[in-house]
Amino acid sequence: MFLVLRSWFLVLVGSLAVTAHAANEAPGTKNQEPGTFRPEAGKFPPLEKAHSYRGELVFVDHANRRGSLRVTSPGIFRFTAPHPFALLPYALVRYHGAPAELRDIPLGTMLHVRAFLPPDPKTSAVPVLPVNNREKTKAGALGVAPAENHVLLLEDEPSHCQRVGFVWKLKEVEIKDRAGTILASREGKPDAQTKPVVETLTFDATTRVWRGRESLRIDHLIAEGIWPTEGKKAFGGQSVQIGITWRPSPGGVFARFHLSDIWLDDEAMQNATQHQTELHKTFIRSRWMPAWVDAVEYGKFGRATVTATLFGGMDPTLYADFKAGIAALMNAAENTLKHTEGGTAGPTQMAARGKFIEVRGNPFLQQIQGGPQIDSQTKSDSAKKSAGLLESAGNPNSASIPHGSSGIQIRFETDLITEGMRPTRIVKIRPASWPDVHLPREEYIGQGSIDERFPTPAIFPTY
Structure with missing residues (x-):
């Protein structure tokens, strides 16, 4: 009796998921507007065609x-x-040099953005704007409301600097009562053609300073004589990584940014990266690995083999859990990565069950399966490649794996396929060894409708 009910529920949920997955269907007018680019279903868009901008995170609807x-x-x-x-379903979010979710990033953080026009304007979760909207002036400023509001890459300052090879050089500090300004410049490789611009950044007693494994305050730097109690001190170009936020500044300053964190050495930055990595690994194991369906081979009586590509940007140890022959579960998801569950049943109860019969292109299985050891540099490059983070310029490994893709493809065999698992649709996958947990109500769609959002796009101004 239970199996009959479960089969009926799976078919029902899969059918309802058709509406929820409408966002993944490619409209026929894509990329026909002059000078624009819209991502298409089943294709990872090229990063070089994304519009770049920078901004302060002021609101988050993480679910x-x-x-x-x-x-x-x-x-x-x-x-x-x-x-x-x-965020696009395959968007890469980076915080402190590690994979992240929107919920991990504090409000006020300055972020670097690479974004596209909505893939399907009819089902956009945010307002759809005229394609030339970034050419319009808003409140006396140009480009502050670009139509390119579907993000492929979102990263904070240290993540951006590590990806493109920048460091910040501290020039001079001026301090009074544990607050003041720092002169600093973001600088690249010695042969860079662009001359660094010196910026003025504020700091105060809330600024966190990291040295090795130590968490310091401005008071500690003053007590050690590294910074003066009052007045100015030259640093001579000390290399650091910094976290940048924004807060109102006295004196009518138009756009002066604030230091939330200063990482004084590589060990300090690596500690922050590792902590964020562990946080994200725990999250993904409880919410499942996102992917999209490349192909479905149908058998008899509900049997099928699903070929899917895992999304990029995750820690290598998560991808290493995807091995041929192991038991796994696959569930339909909406383009916000919400599970389409069907009522109060959790994703495990409603998911298709089966096993991986093949895993292609996974560079992290070599050590697990007894292959030759990988040196640290190769392992690092392989991880970046799988996460879609290698720059294309001068890097032969980046051409075949676009941003957003892991480059890893799995073939999943199940005896009960659902309607929600069709080519270009979003799915979430869990190796059976990952924890089986129930999700909070805001993180799944109970009736399989794209309109079930918390809240609707109407909360945003029209712009």
């Missing part, structure tokens, strides 16, 4: 993978109204 940024411009920063964005 629906969207939020708002105050976008920088030559105008007065505080006048700029928050601009909504949504």
Whole structure:
């Protein structure tokens, strides 16, 4: 009796998921507007065609993978109204140099953005704007409300600097009563053609300072004589990584940014990266690995083999759990990565069950299966490649794996396929060894409808 009910529920949920997955269907007008680019279902968009901007995170709807940024411009920063964005299903989010979710990033953090036009305007989770909207002036500032509001890459300052090979050089500090300003410049390789621009950044007693395994305050730097109690001190270009936020500044300053963190050495930065990595690994194991379906081979009486590509940006140890022959579960998901569960049943109860019969292109299985050991540099490059983070310029490994893809493809065999598992649709996959937990109500769609959002896009201004 239980098996009959479970089969009936799976078919029902799969059918309802058709509507929930409408966001993944490619409209026929994509990429026909001059000078624009829209991602298409089943294709990872090229990073070089994304629009780049930077902004302060001011609002987060983590369950629906969207939020708002105050976008920088030559105008007065505080006048700029928050601009909504949504993460693409395969978006890469990086915080402290590690994979992250929106929920991990504090409000006020300055973020670097690479984004596209909505893949399907009819089902966008944020307002759809005219394609030339970044050419319009808002509140005296140009480009603060770009139509490119579907994000492929979202990263904080240290993540951005590590990806492109930048460090910050401290030039001079001026301090009074544990607060003041620092002169610093973001600098790349010695042969870089662009001359570094020296910026003025504020700090105060809330700024966190990291040295090796130590967590320091400005007071500690003063007590050790590294920084003066009052007045100025030159640093001579000390290399650091920094976290940047924004807060209102006295004196009518239009756009002066604030230091949330200073990492004084590589060990300190690595500690922060490792902590964020562990946080994200725990999250993914409880919410399942996202992917999209490449192909489905149908058998008799509900049997099928699903070929899917795992999304990029995850820690290598998560991908290492995907091995041929192990038991696994697959569940339909919406383009915000919400499970489409069907009522109060959890994803495990409603998912298709089976096993991986093949895992292709997984570079992290070599050590597990007794292959030759990989040196640390190769392992690091392999991890970045699988996460879609290698730059294309001068890097032969990056051409075949686009940003957003892991480059890893699995073939999953099940005896009870659901309607929600069709080519280009989003799914979530769990090796059976991962924990079986129930999700909070806001993180799944109970009736399989795209309109079931918390809240709807109406919360955003029209812009």
